[in-house]
Amino acid sequence: MNKITTKGKKTNAVKLVTFCLSFLFFQLNIIAQDSAAVATEGEVEVAASGADLVAEGEKLFKANCAACHSVGTNTVVGPGLQGINDKRTEEWLVKWITNSAELIASGDADAIAIFEEFNKVPMPPQPVDEKQIKSILAYIKNPPVKEDVKAGAEDVVVEEKKSPVTKYMLIGVVLVLIILVFLLNKSRVSIAKLVATQKGEEFNGPVSLVEAFKYTCRNNKGLVAALVIVLFFVTLLKLMDGAFSVGVHQDYMPEQPIKFSHKIHAGDDKIDCNYCHSSARHSKTSGIPSLNVCMNCHKYIDGSHGKTFMYNGEEYSMEEEIKKVYTALDYDPSTQTYGDNPKPVKWIKVHNLPDHVFFSHAQHVSVGKQKCQTCHGPVEEMEVLKQQESLTMGWCINCHRETKVSTENNAYYDEMHSRMTEDFKHQMFEDGKITVDEIGGLECAKCHY
């Protein structure tokens, strides 16, 4: 008992001490936490004002400066601005940005030097005040590093590619079946021989596979006849199908030397077809754009952000593909100069009409006001350009029969239209519309001459 009580007392004492200690710790903890909280709050405030300044600067830079300057060292139109804070005083920069011409006129040596260096192309005065310039400079000093994002990675649907495994499996199965046929035939013969010897007769049935085949045919004449008839018609159909596919390159989808994605340019960026294929409005051909058209945008967009894109189920680096344009032009992006050794890009022609048919893009685009997609399909959704339609004569004729001629606001038809309304009123307007075939769109010599 005694022992127990002392033990109990001891435990009580321990409890008291631990309680006191823990209370102390708790208090200390609270104090520590408080001071920590104060410290972080202060830091956050400082960081926030800095980040705000940089964010504000970034916004202003993108709106006012980015068209001509980069925050790196590369020249866009004017010089790259990395390290400008150390190179020039803030006072000088404010003067230059608000009115560079005045600074040059005042005879400032630095100002004149930079003006001469950039072929006397003046920097236009910018609508920013001193405070805004400060935030822009803060941004140039510490441009936030952005994470690389895969372009369009979310909306890429990974298509299942035909794996070669299934092909090999099929060959394997066929081989096994052939071996099985041989083995079965052998066992059949040996069983038949065994039966014959047991019965005391001599085996005189078919032995080889060919003999067995003949034997079966002889005994199933009706089946053979039916098979022959079916095969005859299948062959006929296949032959007709095959004849119709001669020269029809529907679904032709070659990979181009530069992995140009129409989905990105026409679909996502919403650049009009005519921007690049500008001769479609004037000429027989739609025109594969010359590389100077690419350079209208890709002088600036060089893919150095490291993004990738999908083309024919594979991932490509934008930078590498844009570099191919630079190489073909013998263009040096660091100095923005063109060399004298350009090489043509060997684009592969996808839509090819036979030589014996005349087709003019201008006629269909400018006069007929047809959308490109009518004949080329949804190009803006294609990564790799594909021949969507068959481009056969039947396909042409069908469209000429169905398409209504848009005579409104179309000076090309003014004369023709007025004559038609008088002379062929009954013929043309029974169905209330004029289609291409009614104005001669089915004449042989319109396309074949």
Add this chain to the structure above:
Amino acid sequence: MKKRYLNIVSIIAVVTSVISVTSCREKNGLAPEYMPDMYRSPAIEPYVDYADYGQPDEMSARKPVEGTIPRGFTPYTYENTPEGYELAGQNLKNPIAYSENIEKQGEELYGMFCVHCHGKDGQGMGSIVEREKFPPIPTKFSPSLDLAEGKMFHTITYGKGLMGSHASQLTQEERWKLVHYIRAKFMGVTIESNVVNNEEQPTDEIITEVSVEEHN
């Protein structure tokens, strides 16, 4: 008996050959061609690489002979320099008279050639700017923008700043139509220009600036 067996064998042979013909595509994914010389002429067609047809180094897309001038083309004499830009602004006048029809054609062209950068409202926020591929366009078309039509034509012809030359995509006439549209729609100015030779009477022209009601 032997005859029938032969028949069956021949049918199988025909079927397999037909299937192999119909399912075959040439290595580059093209369908088979019967008499390809009807499809591919020895006369050079645009955009065909003749190396594949036994005529190596036969490139159809070529530069015209030096000094070639397209039909209806008047040589542009202002140089691609800051001085040329200023001179064009002072002297160059729109040879096409303004009309609503011209403005309409200009609108169509604007939708093809300008809108993805300059935006539908001319404020420099086109589709590729919005996707942050291109920086916002510094030139914002507005009635307060002091920009001579000659300067606009000069800029479309040679490019300025980040904008590249659009001379290969737009004819001179189309460039002037665009200038008409941009001025009428965004800058509220139409110029009843006289159809004259710009080179001969550069500065003495009287320009009537008529501001039109807001087009919406």
